[in-house]
Amino acid sequence: MAAQVSYEDVEVGTELPAQTFPVRRDTLVRYAGASGDFNPIHWSERIAQQVGLDGVIAHGMFTMAEAARVVTDWAGDPGSVVEYGVRFTRPVAVPDDDTGVTVEVSGKVAAKDDEARTVRVDLTATSGGEKVLGMSRATVRLA
Template sequence: MAITLAELEVGQEIGRSFVDVTRLDLVKYAGASGDFNPIHWNEAFARSVDLPGVIAHGMFTMGSAVQVVTDWIGDPSAVVDYQTRFTRPVVVEDTTAEPGSAGATVEVVGVVGAVDQDNSTARIDLTVTAGGQKVLVKAQAVVRIW
């Protein structure tokens, strides 16, 4: 079913997701992105630079968050702009002794923030948290709706 601008209201929830993150996910992301900074996989190193432990890549978190928007709109190419600010790291605990367990869970809630009839777009505001703390702020995606 196609989404129309007429059916959207500011404040309307478009979706929510829970993204379980493991250290294996971070290693896979490092391989795909080429970002092998040890803060994303080495506990001792991360702590030696005053981090609370291994942290997820910011772009991994950002990419995981926008998935709520692309799932809702049904076409990733409809996202014409996406921006955020990183506020807190997502600390990913070591769960290698517990296969299938998440080292962190990122919760994402998307709501319509604005509708622009003239440009056939809607701004989707994302609330992104981990461990009860906002990890992204001003996370906003603009989607074109035809």
């Protein structure tokens, strides 16, 4: 685990290290097993198309969790995240091939609260050049 970030060392505008997360169909199967979310839109092309999707999509909570990893990896302590929320703006379509897609996530410190010793991190998550999460924000209590 990385060393914890010190509140004093962070300024508004500090950029977090961006990360890219690969997503393939087997990733979705493993996530379904771990989460218990076996909705067929995450594994069946036929069902996904029957409900109006172009094809299989990643679990929203999976996408949300990958974005949060940028914050927890930077902060050095997953327990330092005191609040986290997103709006799902576009599904992550996952093709049935060996390559899959990627979700690219970047973050920036947007505000500091000296009294609470917290920072608000605004995240940007895209896949295929399209924004997949909106209003993606985490409040982090730093050492």
